[in-house]
Amino acid sequence: MSNQETRYPKGYFKKNPKELPPILKGCDFHAVTKTRLNGNNNRTTLFEFLPKQFKALLEGIDQTVERMVSDATKKLRKKQRTLKSELKQANGALVSLEEQLDETIAERDDALAQVKQLTKKPSKAVDDPQKVKNLERELQRIKGLFEQKSDENKSLNSQLKNIQAGDQKVKTDLSKALKANAELTKFLTDLKSALVESGVKLEEVAPETSGMSTAGTVLSGSTIKITWPKPYRG
Missing domain, CATH: 1.10.287 (Helix Hairpins)
Known part of the structure; x- marks a missing residue:
């Protein structure tokens, strides 16, 4: 089975908003890649974040959870x-x-x-x-x-x-x-x-590129590629 990757930069979803994976709504990201990994018949969706975007994602999760816990604590x-x-x-x-x-x-x-x-x-x-x-x-x-x-x-x-x-x-x-x-x-x-x-230096802002990220450059390159544990059906 073909292992070909299809990569969609952020700008693609501005023109095709309906194709944006729901999990990325409200998040700032770099690109989305759909591929078939070895031994997996279903396509897997890979989300790419620049360091500053990944840092913002972590901080957003942290703030959201803190707010939810704070609200729940106040109610309790x-x-x-x-x-x-x-x-x-x-x-x-x-x-x-x-x-x-x-x-x-x-x-x-x-x-x-x-x-x-x-x-x-x-x-x-x-x-x-x-x-x-x-x-x-x-x-x-x-x-x-x-x-x-x-x-x-x-x-x-x-x-x-x-x-x-x-x-x-x-x-x-x-x-x-x-x-x-x-x-x-x-x-x-x-x-x-x-x-x-x-x-990975989260404080640095790396320039955006349109090239593909390989497995060897996941953590050392200018972009970060995050693979969800459970494949996102394409």
Whole structure:
């Protein structure tokens, strides 16, 4: 199968913008070459960048990632503040409800004690049956209030646990975002260092040429040819 290369300089895509690979949109590049590498039946797309263009590409990636991580970090911290506020309110409501529950329990116990005391003295109970009925009604009311407060307490406890779980998840996501940012920053720094050690001076601006770059001049010539790990179908 033919191994012939077809090279398209940057100016070609100004006249044929629809043929520009989507991955290069918004990027400054030197040329695009489509070829068939040995042992590969599909055509591979090679992107060429001048040193200044490659440096701008790396810096653009770095800035984009930093902005995305910064935005994500701000959102996570804002959500964390909201959850902390909700947690504080829920804790306050829980304390208040527990106090009301204690008061209701005390009222119930007092009413039970009075009913028990009256039922132990039949003569007085018969003399004042209305008082017993009133106490029994009050006891039922207090029992109902106790059950209501108990249900509210269970519900609030459940909400509190959900808020605490959400707060913990936000903390975990924030930690992962910061770790990913640190790893990417290290990767870009190592990549730039490797290019410099290979003889590529990113600070220099090399003149544009229309000639082809060979494998032996990838890192030592005036252009840099980057091959994507996965072939770009032509």
